Amino acid sequence: MDNNEFQAHTQQVERLVQRANALPDENARATALELLQAVMDFHGSVLSRIVELLSGSEEHRASLSRLTTDPLICGLLVLYDIHPVPLEQRLAEAIENLRPHLQKQGAGVELLAIGDNGVRVKVQSRRNGLVASPEKIRGRVERAILEAVPEIAHVTIEGLAPAGFVPLDQIQTATKEKAYEESPA
Numbered sequence: 001m002d003n004n005e006f007q008a009h010t011q012q013v014e015r016l017v018q019r020a021n022a023l024p025d026e027n028a029r030a031t032a033l034e035l036l037q038a039v040m041d042f043h044g045s046v047l048s049r050i051v052e053l054l055s056g057s058e059e060h061r062a063s064l065s066r067l068t069t070d071p072l073i074c075g076l077l078v079l080y081d082i083h084p085v086p087l088e089q090r091l092a093e094a095i096e097n098l099r100p101h102l103q104k105q106g107a108g109v110e111l112l113a114i115g116d117n118g119v120r121v122k123v124q125s126r127r128n129g130l131v132a133s134p135e136k137i138r139g140r141v142e143r144a145i146l147e148a149v150p151e152i153a154h155v156t157i158e159g160l161a162p163a164g165f166v167p168l169d170q171i172q173t174a175t176k177e178k179a180y181e182e183s184p185a
Contacts, residue, residue: 078151094147102140
């Protein structure tokens with residue numbers, strides 16, 4: 001299951017909860033919601049126990065660490081409020097893991113703030129222009145952060161030019177020789 005399938009499942013659960021809330025029969029509505037809560041409580045208890053068991057030895061902690069970095073498992077642990085790694089640490093690790101890729105693209109990233117429901121980062125060019133488009137860099141940064149910290153609602157990225165914007169230092173005039181060389185003969 002990938003992140004899109006996970007999102008589809010969570011949206012389906014949301015729709016079913018809305019349908020249960022709209023049931024005209026008060027007993028049916030209460031039973032449906034109580035059943036959902038019982039299943040959630042059961043799953044939460046089992047997941048908590050798994051995290052507890054994997055926190056025991058060094059070997060198991062390494063397994064737990066690998067599990068918690070998987071975007072789907074991370075999201076589930078956050079949903080049940082049992083993720084063993086604090087939000088700030090997951091965010092710092094995600095940004096640190098982004099650095100090598102962004103450096104290849106001529107960019108760097110810096111955490112500016114963590115707010116109530118969002119994160120603000122700054123992406124800056126490390127050399128004259130970026131290798132990748134700002135849209136690709138924006139997508140990469142957003143994806144990395146949201147996979148590591150799915151409980152935040154939004155990622156604000158400063159420092160990237162808006163789509164279609166070409167910085168003046170990127171515009172160069174073609175010399176006549178170069179223009180002739182590139183023209184089809």
